[in-house]
Amino acid sequence: MNKKKVAAIAIVLATCLKRKKKTRSKWMKEWLKKRNQYSHECLLRELKVSEPADFKNFLRMNYTTFSELLKMVTPEIEKMNTTMRDAIPASQRVSITLRYLATGNSFQDLKFTSAISPQSIGEIVMETCVAIIYKLKDFIKIPETEEEWKAVARGFENQWNFPNCLGAVDGKHVFIKQPPHSGSYYYNYKKFFSIVLLAVVNSNYEFLMVDAGINGRISDGGVLSATAFSRALSDNKLKIPEPTVLENSDKTLPFVFKGNNAFALTKNFMKPYAQTGLTAEQRIFNYRLSRARCIVENTFGILVSVFGVFQRPNALSPEKARIITLACCYLHNYLRRKQSNTYIDKTTFDIEDQESGKIIQGAWRVTAPTTLLQTSHCHNVGSTTSLLVSSEFSLLINCFLSASGYFSLYFCNNSSYCSFFLILLLYSLLFVCHKAGKEW
Structure with a gap:
């Protein structure tokens, strides 16, 4: 072995000896x-x-x-x-x-x-x-016989005066943090990242069908078309009863699911008329349909108010967020049946004043964060959009006041700069007031 190799080995050994021995991490905190x-x-x-x-x-x-x-x-x-x-x-x-x-x-x-x-x-x-x-898989189940479907329809007719209704359909955006390397794949029209929860709800605020996990960019109609429920509905495999003659009437009408304008109109799927050029009968129909359809929004609202995991962005992966969302839906039905008297009371969801015909808002609209809920389409119900505009308006006013004070202090030695920024902020505030007035 030559001198160079011996020197190299000696250097390596010396370096190893000089290295401090790493302290081992704890197996478990005390x-x-x-x-x-x-x-x-x-x-x-x-x-x-x-x-x-x-x-x-x-x-x-x-x-x-x-x-x-x-x-x-x-x-x-x-x-x-x-x-x-x-x-x-x-x-x-x-x-x-x-x-x-x-x-x-x-x-x-x-x-x-x-x-x-x-x-x-x-x-x-x-x-x-x-x-x-x-x-809890048996707590969310689509009816399997015509008699079970008719029982659902009787519930809607007794509570909401809407005959031959098999369920209310709607979607809800579940707030998540942007997954890594996902770009705008989960970014929805409400300007946050989400997965979509689509549900069919009966008249007792219980889920009949839930589907979750599709990225938030897809519309409710697109989400519905991608579900096994939609395919079974299109292929006539849901065992929906044949059209029947309405009570106290000679008209024969089919059994239908009801939704908003985001869904396609089909033989067994009903949505409201467009809001332009309505006749008196069409306005009454829209009122009855949206009045009965609000039950699905109330169910979502109850879900959010009870399970706080929906009240903040979910930091887990979309697949884990999907599992958590489904677990909450199954627990909702479980609690709705096991604790029917204590889980929710009459003040929790929207109810109609029989004398005035106005909708009294449920407690969930007050306790649940409005930014995480679907915009309301109910007749005579305060719009969630106006609440959002109101909160945004208040925030901008606070920002205006804070900014005014900041610029006044910062540019106190130069009155021209101070006046310029104050005028600019004033015009911005007037523009926001004008826009907010149109929204309201």
Whole structure:
């Protein structure tokens, strides 16, 4: 071995010896090892005994309903203890998932209430949501016989005076953060990124069919045409009853689904007349149709107000957001049937004043963020658009006042600059007022 090789080896060895030994990262944080001490399970045990109302508020369901759900999904999510550590129990897996759906808080935030690492919470939430969808699959089901369809139609006729109606159809944009490298694929006409939830709803504010996951750029009509439900409807495979003669009438009309102008008019799909040149009869028809169709908007509103995960942008991938959305829909129907008296009350959704004929807005329109809800098309119902314009108008006024003060201070030594910017801001404010006046 020559001297050069010996020198090279010596240099390499010296370099290795000089390198400091890296400290090994912790396998688990010390406080996370004390999960039984710091977990929210201790709080839930106390709430179950002393404050049942707070227990329901924490998980969006009472203890009895929670126990039934836990019993159903436990076989799908239960893990075995190992010699290294005890597994996270099924009860805590379900409760942390329900808390995430109820609040939409980040996994990092939920770490401090559950004493579970955010990585584990992410896996737990997705596994539990899949289990919920699987175990509650019978709670969202399209009617399979003509008699079941007729029962749905009777509900709409009794509550909304709209005969032969098989369901109200609409879509809702579920707010998500822009997925990496997706460009404008998920960017919708409302100017945020979303996936679309399409649903058919009965007269009892329950989902008959849900489909989620299509990118927000697609219109409601395009989303509907891409579903298996639409294909079955086109191929006459839904076992829809034959047209019947209306009560107290000699007219024979088909059974129909109803939607807004975003959908195509077909034999079994009804939408309102265009808003120009309407006759008195056509206006009455539009009123009845939109009045009955608002039930799907109310259902979406209830869903958003109960499950806070819809009230902020979902940072997960579109596929995971789809699973979470479907899980909330199944839970909505589950709670609607199991807690029919306490899940929602009459003030939650829109109701009609029988004397004046006006629609009294439901509580969900006040509590749910308007930016995440569909624009309302209901007759005599305050438009969500006007609320959005109003909030935007207030924001611009605040910006104007702040900017005026800023420029006044910054350019106080030069009155000409100050006057110029104040005049510019004043003209901008007048333009916004003019535009807002047209919107209102």
